[in-house]
Amino acid sequence: MSVFHTKTIENILEPVAQQVSRLVILHEEAEDGNAMPDLSRPVQAVSKAVANLVKVGRETVNSSDDPIFRQDMPTALHRVEKASKLLEEASLMLGRDPYSQPARKKLIEGAKGILQDTYALLLSFDESEVRKIIRECKKVLDYLAVAEVIESMEDLVQFVKDLSPCLTKVSREVDAREKELIHQAHRDILIRCLESVKSLAPILICSMKIFVQILNQNGKGVDEAAANRNYLAQRMTDEINEIIRVLQLTNYDEDEWDADTLTVMKKAQNAIDGKLAAAHDWLEDPTTVVGGVGEKSLRYILDYAMRVAERCLPPDNAAIKKMCGDITSMTNALCELREEGKGTTPQAEALSRGISQKLRELIGLVSQGISNVERSSVQQPAHTLRGRMEQARAWLTNPSFNDNGLGHQAIQLIIEDGRKIVNSCPPAEQMTVQKLCSETENLSRQLAELCRHGQGNSYQAITIAQAIAGKLQELKNKIQETIVGKVVKDFIDITTPLKQFTDAVLSSEGTPNREINFNEKAQALSSFSQRVARTARSVATGGSANKKLAEMLLNSANQVESLTPHLINAGRIRMSYPDNKAADEHFENLREQYADSVQKMRALADEATDTVSFIKMSGQYSNAHKGL
Secondary structure, three states, X not given: OOOOOEHHHHHHHHHHHHHHHHHHHHHHHHHXXXXXXXXXXXXHHHHXXXXXXXXXXXXXXXXXXXXXXXXXXXXXXXHHHHHHHHHHHHHXXXXXXXOOHXXXXXXXXXXXXXXXXHHHHHHHHHHHHHHHHHHHHHHHHHHHHOHHHOOOHHHHHHHHHHXXXXXXXXXXXXXXXXXXXXXXXXXXXXXXXXXXXXXXXXXXXXXXXXXXXXXXXXXXXXXXXXXXXXXXXXXXXXXXXXXXXXXXXXXXXXXOOOHHHHHHHHHHHHHHXXXXXXXXXXXXXXXXXXXXXXXXXXXXXXXXXXXXXXXOOHHHHHHHHHHHXXXXXXXXXXXXXXXXXXXXXXXXXXXXXXXXXXXXXXXXXXXXXXXXXXXXXXXXXXXXXXXXXHHHHHHHHOOOOOOOOHHHHHHHXXXXXXXXXXXXXXXXXXXXXXXXXXXXXXXXXXXXXXXHOOXXXXXXXXXXXXXXXXXXXXXXHHHHHHHHHHHHXXXXXXXXXXXXXXXXXXXXXXXXXXXXXXXXXXXXXXXXXXXXHHHHXXXXXXXXXXXXXXXXXXXXXXXXXXXXXXXXXXXXXXXXXXXXXXXXXXXXXXXXXXXXXXXHXXXXXXXXOOHXXXXXXXXXXXXXXXXX
């Protein structure tokens, strides 16, 4: 895989890298006593290219309105010029003395400097271009933030007029950026997010339309309509935030599962940054209403900060959680005062200032927590069954090695996975799996105790480690076999629950037990969604060795689970307004979204499941059905 992240940077630097490699080889050959050849012509060519690059760079800086770019670029330009001068000096010195050691040293310094500093220069420009796209993305986020305050058709029409050109520009620029990227994983995420934004936009507008209609006629279902609108606006917000996150990435490690924790933390940090302005605006304006965009932004920040805390090292975890608790209590008190019309009192204003200060401290704690995890050499248990097995085996192979309890933790997590699948096993096997989990756990504790007393190399410890290894393999096989069975069983029919729910929604007024039937089918759909989402997560963590596929499965499971209650809301609205075109369109939009999401989740689960085991289990399940 290319070490560069864009095609433009690669095209410019690849020839430079080759030239640097050639100079290094010449330098190494000269170490053996060979004379350096005449480098005046290639050095002149490099100097000329650098001069042109610097000229273009300075012109770009002068015409740019990006303060970060204007600050970073001159330094990069100066360094490139300095490296170029080193090359020129080395060339002159070698012309006089082909064996000169100082000249060779200057040559290598200059060559490496050209490569590194040209990359820094190009990266500075590239980051400036990315910031331009991000600014457009944030305009969309600003519009989405006010979606929930639109309460009239006139405002909705204006909202659409304002949002549409911004979305079009973001779509065009992100699409162009995607084609420029080298890492396929980043391209895939941008494509998926952009497609999602494009499909969600008209669905959001439709949900806003039905909300406005119900609100203006004081009709039934206004809360459900508002919840659906907010959900769709948040879905779009999350997708735009993900686009912003990926736009800023410059590398991707397919095999590094430990990066998942950092990815989640940085995504949360990025989301926090997007909510800060609205939160501070709300705190500074004592007349703003409770429950509005500003207060919700503040609550979102606290939620995201808690997500970061869950993945931090213990000291940072405690500090962030305490700060979130303090801010929550103060915010609740401020909301009470504002609801009572006391937002301008000294007490309320003091609370606002206090929350603002603590919010700034929280941002610092979040940044510090992420940095500490990034710098920490403490390895965390893997996210997958395969990774945990490798960590467990590493400890069991050498129990006396101090791995800070990582192997023991990995074994415990495998045991927990085993206990989770007990109820999914055939009744005859449930006791066997429970016994296997208990025996493995007891042996693991015994081994950990021996290691604590410095007896990891003893015959007893080695014997126990071998026994654990055998039982873990047996448990792993049982977990994977059960996961395959769950995929076959849970995904064999993904259409009936939705079809039955749709039939209940579309039943005509006056149909006997219409409301009861709707509630039953809604409950069945909800149970189905939770079941298949759980199975998809099991496949992602227990059945897939592919990071990208596992990430897609987890994302799909979250989407199906979060979408279900809003589909049910849309169904309830459709039942209440059977002749309303917007209500019908709103329901159809979410129904299609749900059907597509479940279909995609099944395809991903099938892809992540062992093919031979899947075919074998499918045959067994089909035969069992035939016998019924």
